[in-house]
Every structure is written in structure tokens, then in C-alpha cells.
Amino acid sequence: xxxxxxxxxxxxxxxxxxxxxxxxxxxxxxxxxxxxxxxxxxxxxxxxxxxxxxxxxxxx
Amino acid sequence: xxxxxxxxxxxxxxxxxxxxxxxxxxxxxxxxxxxxxxxxxxxxxxxxxxxxxxxxxxxxxxxxxxxxxxxxxxxxxxxxxxxxxxxxxxxxxxxxxxxxxxxxxxxxxxxxxxxxxxxxxxxxxxxxxxxxxxxxxxxxxxxxxxxxxxxxxxxxxxxxxxxxxxxxxxxxxxxxxxxxxxxxxxxxxxxxxxxxxxxxxxxxxxxxxxxxxxxxxxxxxxxxxxxxxxxxxxxxxxxxxxxxxxxxxxxxxxxxxxxxxxxxxxxxxxxxxxxxxxxxxxxxxxxxxxxxxxxxxxxxxxxxxxxxxxxxxxxxxxxxxxxxxxxxxxxxxxxxxxxxxxxxxxxxxxxxxxxxxxxxxxxxxxxxxxxxxxxxxxxxxxxxxxxxxxxxx
Numbered sequence: 467x468x469x470x471x472x473x474x475x476x477x478x479x480x481x482x483x484x485x486x487x488x489x490x491x492x493x494x495x496x497x498x499x500x501x502x503x504x505x506x507x508x509x510x511x512x513x514x515x516x517x518x519x520x521x522x523x524x525x526x
Numbered sequence: 527x528x529x530x531x532x533x534x535x536x537x538x539x540x541x542x543x544x545x546x547x548x549x550x551x552x553x554x555x556x557x558x559x560x561x562x563x564x565x566x567x568x569x570x571x572x573x574x575x576x577x578x579x580x581x582x583x584x585x586x587x588x589x590x591x592x593x594x595x596x597x598x599x600x601x602x603x604x605x606x607x608x609x610x611x612x613x614x615x616x617x618x619x620x621x622x623x624x625x626x627x628x629x630x631x632x633x634x635x636x637x638x639x640x641x642x643x644x645x646x647x648x649x650x651x652x653x654x655x656x657x658x659x660x661x662x663x664x665x666x667x668x669x670x671x672x673x674x675x676x677x678x679x680x681x682x683x684x685x686x687x688x689x690x691x692x693x694x695x696x697x698x699x700x701x702x703x704x705x706x707x708x709x710x711x712x713x714x715x716x717x718x719x720x721x722x723x724x725x726x727x728x729x730x731x732x733x734x735x736x737x738x739x740x741x742x743x744x745x746x747x748x749x750x751x752x753x754x755x756x757x758x759x760x761x762x763x764x765x766x767x768x769x770x771x772x773x774x775x776x777x778x779x780x781x782x783x784x785x786x787x788x789x790x791x792x793x794x795x796x797x798x799x800x801x802x803x804x805x806x807x808x809x810x811x812x813x814x815x816x817x818x819x820x821x822x823x824x825x826x827x828x829x830x831x832x833x834x835x836x837x838x839x840x841x842x843x844x845x846x847x848x849x850x851x852x853x854x855x856x857x858x859x860x861x862x863x864x865x866x867x868x869x870x871x872x873x874x875x876x877x878x879x880x881x882x883x884x885x886x887x888x889x890x891x892x893x894x895x896x897x898x899x900x901x902x903x904x905x906x907x908x909x910x911x912x913x914x915x916x917x918x919x
Contacts, residue, residue, distance in 0.1 A: 480563075
């Protein structure tokens with residue numbers, strides 16, 4: 467059982483949800499202010515890391 | 527994009543500013559969406575259900591604690607989560623109303639309040655509104671006297687909307703409760719448009735029941751809601767089962783008949799719980815919501831011929847407007863007829879106006895950012911100008 471893979475899936479899904487909320491807050495133009503842009507960048511970076519770890523965990 | 531066979535993924539709130547009058551307060555928080563992802567499976571909250579085997583007693587996830595917190599937040603003694611406000615009306619009506627009993631409603635009551643009374647066999651007695659579409663304590667007293675004359679007894683229950691769905695007007699429930707209680711009539715405050723939107727204090731209102739809607743006003747999935755009450759009334763409406771099988775002799779513990787045992791399970795309940803801390807916080811900032819609403823209303827009123835039918839200045843973000851003298855005039859000559867209005871708004875990323883409506887319509891600005899409110903205000907004005915309607919500077 468790969469608890470780590472499950473955690474990574476949830477964690478990545480939650481980061482996507484946070485990104486989704488930024489899209490909601492900025493609809494319909496999706497013009498992000500400085501704070502939102504920084505938050506989106508942080509989330510996407512973390513997400514990429516999580517997906518990388520997931521790849522290692524599930525395809526090992 | 528599909529999320530199942532034939533089911534289009536809904537992206538309304540990601541792509542549009544949503545001003546649908548019934549949808550604004552029910553949009554989920556990020557935490558609610560996350561909770562739904564984790565608890566989507568059927569009986570997901572029942573993993574750790576132990577004796578006495580009732581939903582509101584489960585401590586992991588902290589459902590029992592949530593019930594206590596919701597009751598305290600509404601300043602009532604007990605609360606149960608319900609599958610929608612309507613099920614709260616139903617539980618209360620079924621407890622207090624017998625066949626032929628008169629029940630007080632208002633001329634602005636939601637249809638589900640009528641159905642709850644009908645199902646219990648009651649007779650609907652509407653308190654009329656005044657010229658401002660407000661239910662007053664005076665008209666309540668007059669109606670009760672009329673009921674007493676007609677039926678030879680007091681109404682057995684009063685259901686009063688704190689903010690009605692038609693005009694978004696605020697009615698003085700505290701003053702109405704004082705009148706109703708002079709006749710020993712229990713009163714239910716329908717907070718479908720207030721609980722989760724602005725502060726609600728059941729004891730200050732002096733009511734026996736507070737009903738709220740999760741999916742309308744508490745950033746929760748549907749169907750969800752809350753029924754909160756006093757200790758005295760809890761013993762009546764949340765009474766426990768007494769039935770026993772005549773063959774098996776089975777009994778059913780502390781299950782509550784009005785709730786059909788356990789009410790709100792799985793993702794719906796956990797979604798409600800996950801939004802709760804955000805909801806508690808947001809009600810403290812209703813003034814900001816009114817300020818955003820004011821920006822939009824002023825823009826609409828700058829379009830000549832537009833009228834606000836709701837009480838004014840506004841005390842709620844749900845408003846009924848009459849644009850017979852503005853957008854409906856443009857519809858007369860537009861090739862899309864009345865559909866031009868919702869179509870023009872859709873093109874600008876605004877959703878929620880009934881397609882074809884250009885005379886009397888409602889909208890709700892709850893939950894939008896200041897920037898979104900300004901965008902919406904500008905969009906109304908731009909659609910008017912594009913269609914040759916005069917706009918005051």
C-alpha cells in the first residue's frame with residue numbers, strides 16, 4: 467500500500483482546488499493582481515513537485 | 527469537458543460572475559470543495575459511528591462538535607443539520623400542526639413553507655405586506671385576530687421570513703415574534719437568506735426556531751440546511767422514537783422521527799462543516815457586501831427608466847428591479863428581443879439573469895469582490911449605452 471502516493475494525490479488535488487478558487491475570485495477576466503500571481507506561482511511550483519514525486523512513487 | 531457520461535463539467539463560477547439570486551451565497555469555499563473530494567463516497571462520515579449511533583453524535587470527523595457550534599453560533603440551544611431549509615419547515619410543521627389548524631405565513635413566504643403546512647394538514651393564513659412589501663408586527667396582530675375570529679382558536683405556528691426571496695426585504699422578526707408570543711404561538715424564523723450571510727441571533731430575535739439553508743447561504747452543497755431551536759422546543763421537535771415492532775420487538779434507540787434517523791450524511795455534511803469557519807467569519811463583514819451591492823445598484827439606477835422594487839436603501843444583496851422603462855424598451859426593437867439582455871451579459875462573463883427577462887428580475891451580488899462589483903456595474907451601463915438607453919452621468 468502506498469500511503470505516500472495517496473497523500474500526494476490528495477495534496478495535488480487540493481493545490482489545484484486552490485488554483486480553481488483564484489480563477490473564481492478573478493472571473494471573468496482572470497486578471498491576477500500581484501498577490502494572486504505570487505500565490506498561483508507558489509501553488510504551481512508545489513504542484514509540479516508533487517506530480518514529480520507521484521510519478522516516482524507510482525511508477526517505481 | 528465531461529465529468530461523466532453525458533455530464534458536462536460545470537464551470538459557471540470559474541468563467542462568470544454569478545448573480546443568480548439563489549446561487550450567490552451557496553457557492554462553495556475551497557475547503558468545502560476539498561472536503562467533498564475526500565468524503566464523496568456514500569456513507570463516508572459513518573466510518574466511526576459508534577453507539578448511540580446517530581449522526582449528530584459522531585465525533586470523528588467532528589460532527590457532534592459541529593452541531594454544538596452551529597447551535598451556539600445561532601444563539602440557540604440545539605441544532606440539527608437538515609437536507610435543506612424546507613426539511614426544517616417540514617419537521618416543525620409536522621410536530622405542531624394537525625388537520626385543519628391555522629398556520630401563519632406571509633404574503634412573501636416561500637412555497638416550501640406552504641407545502642410543509644399542507645403536508646401537515648394545516649390551513650395557510652397569510653399576513654399581508656404593506657405598501658413597501660414589508661411584513662409588520664401590526665399586520666401580524668391584525669391577522670392573528672382575524673384567524674381567531676374565523677377558526678375560534680389561535681394559529682398553532684408562525685413561519686416568518688427574515689429576508690424574503692421575492693424582494694430581499696428585511697422583516698422585523700424580533701418585533702413580530704413579540705406579537706406572536708403574546709398569543710402563545712411558536713414562531714419559526716426562516717433564515718434561508720440570512721443564516722450564513724449576516725449575523726443571526728435566535729435568542730435576540732426571540733424565536734422558537736431558526737432555519738437556515740446550506741446551499742443557499744452557507745457555502746454548502748445541496749441539499750443542506752439547519753434547524754436550530756430552544757431547549758424547550760428541542761424536546762418536542764427532536765423527540766426520540768418510541769415505536770416498537772410487534773413481531774420482533776425491535777426499538778430504534780435515540781433516532782429522531784422528524785429527522786428520519788440520520789439526516790445529512792457524507793459529502794453534503796462535510797462540505798457544510800468545511801465551510802463553517804469561513805461562513806462564521808464572512809457574516810461579520812456583511813457591510814462590505816452591502817457596499818459592493820450599492821455600487822451595482824447605483825449603476826443600474828443611472829440607467830434612465832430603471833426602478834428598484836425592493837426596499838431602498840438596500841439592506842440585503844438580493845434585489846428586485848424593474849427595467850420595463852429601460853432594458854425592456856431596448857428589447858422591443860432588438861433582433862434578439864428580450865434575450866438580448868442576458869445574452870449581452872453572458873458575452874461579458876456575467877451569468878444568472880433569467881434568459882428573456884427585461885422587465886422585472888432579481889439578482890444577488892453576495893460574495894463578489896469589489897473589483898467584480900465594479901465590473902458588473904460597468905457592464906450594466908455598457909449594455910444600456912450600446913442599446914441607445916440614456917444613462918445619467
